Amino acid sequence: MKALKKESRNPTKNGTKIQSAVDRLKTGIEGFDELFGGGIAKGRGLLVTGTAGTGKTVLLNEFLYRGIQSFTQNGVFVTFEERPDDIIRNVSSFGWDFSALIEQDNLAIVDCTQQSVPVLQSGEFSWDVLISRIEKMIKRVDAKRVAIDSIGTAFVRFSQVVDEQKVRELLFLLMDKLKAMNVTVMISGEKTARDAALSRYGIEEFVSDGAVTLELHSGQNKTIRIMSVIKLRGLDYRSGKVEYEISPSGLTVFPKIPVDINVAETNFDVRLKTGINELDQALRGGIPQGHVMLIAGNTGVGKTLLGMQFIYQGLNDGEKCVFVALEEPIQQILKTANAHGWNFEKYQKKNELIFIREGLLDISTDQLLYRIVRAVERINANHVVIDSVSSLESSSMDRNKVREFLIQASTFFKTRGVTCYMNYLSGDTFGAGVGQLLGSLTTNEMRLSSIVDGIILMRYVERDESIHKMLNIFKLRGSDHNRNILHYEIKRGGIKLGERFKAK
Amino acid sequence: MMDKKNKSSIISRIKWEFVLYIMEDSVASMKAESTLRQICDRYLSGQYKLTIVDIDDESAQIPPDIYAVPTAVRIFPRPEMRVIGDLSAISKTLKGLGLEELQLLNKINSDI
Numbered sequence: 001m002k003a004l005k006k007e008s009r010n011p012t013k014n015g016t017k018i019q020s021a022v023d024r025l026k027t028g029i030e031g032f033d034e035l036f037g038g039g040i041a042k043g044r045g046l047l048v049t050g051t052a053g054t055g056k057t058v059l060l061n062e063f064l065y066r067g068i069q070s071f072t073q074n075g076v077f078v079t080f081e082e083r084p085d086d087i088i089r090n091v092s093s094f095g096w097d098f099s100a101l102i103e104q105d106n107l108a109i110v111d112c113t114q115q116s117v118p119v120l121q122s123g124e125f126s127w128d129v130l131i132s133r134i135e136k137m138i139k140r141v142d143a144k145r146v147a148i149d150s151i152g153t154a155f156v157r158f159s160q161v162v163d164e165q166k167v168r169e170l171l172f173l174l175m176d177k178l179k180a181m182n183v184t185v186m187i188s189g190e191k192t193a194r195d196a197a198l199s200r201y202g203i204e205e206f207v208s209d210g211a212v213t214l215e216l217h218s219g220q221n222k223t224i225r226i227m228s229v230i231k232l233r234g235l236d237y238r239s240g241k242v243e244y245e246i247s248p249s250g251l252t253v254f255p256k257i258p259v260d261i262n263v264a265e266t267n268f269d270v271r272l273k274t275g276i277n278e279l280d281q282a283l284r285g286g287i288p289q290g291h292v293m294l295i296a297g298n299t300g301v302g303k304t305l306l307g308m309q310f311i312y313q314g315l316n317d318g319e320k321c322v323f324v325a326l327e328e329p330i331q332q333i334l335k336t337a338n339a340h341g342w343n344f345e346k347y348q349k350k351n352e353l354i355f356i357r358e359g360l361l362d363i364s365t366d367q368l369l370y371r372i373v374r375a376v377e378r379i380n381a382n383h384v385v386i387d388s389v390s391s392l393e394s395s396s397m398d399r400n401k402v403r404e405f406l407i408q409a410s411t412f413f414k415t416r417g418v419t420c421y422m423n424y425l426s427g428d429t430f431g432a433g434v435g436q437l438l439g440s441l442t443t444n445e446m447r448l449s450s451i452v453d454g455i456i457l458m459r460y461v462e463r464d465e466s467i468h469k470m471l472n473i474f475k476l477r478g479s480d481h482n483r484n485i486l487h488y489e490i491k492r493g494g495i496k497l498g499e500r501f502k503a504k
Numbered sequence: 505m506m507d508k509k510n511k512s513s514i515i516s517r518i519k520w521e522f523v524l525y526i527m528e529d530s531v532a533s534m535k536a537e538s539t540l541r542q543i544c545d546r547y548l549s550g551q552y553k554l555t556i557v558d559i560d561d562e563s564a565q566i567p568p569d570i571y572a573v574p575t576a577v578r579i580f581p582r583p584e585m586r587v588i589g590d591l592s593a594i595s596k597t598l599k600g601l602g603l604e605e606l607q608l609l610n611k612i613n614s615d616i
Contacts, residue, residue: 122588125572
């Protein structure tokens with residue numbers, strides 16, 4: 001990442017990587033700027049298309065609101081769609097007080113909706129009144145951002161009176177004027193479900209330098225919102241589709257994390273303690289820093305506990321930790337921890353431990369990843385436990401997305417030197433028969449094995465008419481380790497590792 | 505029932521009021537002004553008031569729903585009606601300002 005930045009600052013002459021002269025403008029909308037690789041093109045137009053209900057107007061409103069609140073950049077809203085009163089009322093549900101902003105001259109709304117009087121066109125005319133009104137408003141509040149809502153309604157409103165060519169002319173003139181004034185513009189455009197093309201009125205592409213499309217998809221239990229950048233003249237952007245959400249505080253985009261496969265802040269010589277002395281010995285000192293460990297085992301075998309022990313050890317060593325609890329409620333985890341004598345709440349209050357809990361219906365891997373990244377970055381965590389990946393798999397609609405999530409997550413962890421446990425429920429046990437101690441790995445574990453750096457198998461085994469628990473370090477990249485199958489027991493205070501398991 | 509001549513004279517006795525929003529030095533605006541005056545002189549026998557408003561005049565009150573220049577507005581009689589453009593499409597101008605009927609009556613009168 002550092003190398004990339006340097007390169008773009010000093011573009012080479014024969015340049016494969018010459019950065020354009022376009023500056024970026026941070027919108028301040030959560031996750032939105034990352035999607036555009038740091039912001040949208042400054043002084044240009046961005047087209048926002050989507051069907052009804054996708055949140056185009058929310059995006060436009062938030063663009064102006066964040067500009068005023070976070071960057072002291074004032075805004076002008078040009079509306080062909082909703083009346084100013086309706087806009088003010090609608091955004092108040094997000095806690096944005098537009099009337100106050102208008103009063104303080106931070107914001108102005110140019111109302112182009114009124115048309116109570118019958119109008120006819122007879123001969124030539126110019127749009128000067130409207131254009132100069134918008135221009136005056138921009139100058140009055142010294143606006144840096146302008147939102148226009150929307151191309152479609154401008155056509156609907158005016159094409160009854162004037163021919164479509166004149167409406168096109170209006171939008172061209174307006175965008176030209178705005179560009180000359182060096183303001184950054186977001187303009188919305190309608191899209192019907194059947195329209196494949198970006199452009200509906202044949203001008204969308206010409207009035208904008210970039211385009212973002214909003215879509216709605218129905219999941220099994222909720223609606224999934226997808227955003228994608230279609231084009232961005234002169235600037236790089238993150239390709240692909242990302243999820244977004246409209247929450248009571250506005251819009252949140254969950255961009256995929258940039259995967260820079262060349263960066264790894266890992267150091268195999270630095271070992272992290274697992275919280276179990278015998279296991280540390282078996283690992284020849286602990287888990288190598290930056291390793292992603294897969295903890296695989298059947299239900300009740302102690303995977304969650306192993307993760308909790310790792311976290312508790314980390315906290316005691318003064319490290320920051322994130323626990324992703326997909327299996328059980330946080331309260332339950334805290335109770336279990338207390339039963340073992342581990343006070344997690346203390347660290348939670350000190351902001352050294354963050355729990356992430358996600359509902360398991362139609363779980364969004366993009367959102368989850370985004371929350372993990374935010375949490376890790378916020379407290380600078382270097383211990384992460386994901387409990388568990390299998391619940392993610394069973395609750396996600398798309399298995400490929402889970403794999404994508406794991407790759408993204410583990411790459412992100414490596415770029416920061418974060419050590420991670422990923423718990424994985426597998427029904428497989430050690431072979432029950434004599435001489436068949438290690439059963440076959442399930443295909444899922446094999447599938448995950450390329451993503452992870454280490455695998456610890458935790459298994460039940462039936463011997464002497466009782467159930468024993470066995471553990472094996474199956475894989476540990478870049479390090480020697482004990483290859484035996486080891487007994488363990490769960491007691492107060494956590495997992496106790498015992499003798500080597502001997503086959504009879 | 506009122507006879508045609510009577511009705512025509514009533515209409516022509518009404519004081520008509522128009523506002524024309526223009527932009528100085530614009531060909532379309534000049535054209536609109538002269539066309540509107542001609543129409544008024546011809547059909548309203550001079551019984552009208554025409555106010556010209558320059559949109560660049562800082563003191564002028566421009567209603568927020570005026571978007572284009574030139575725009576001709578019939579203020580009185582009610583209801584308000586508008587035509588945008590240089591008014592060169594005469595029949596559309598007459599229709600848009602509610603003067604169609606007058607055109608018809610005028611024609612009948614001159615026929616008599």
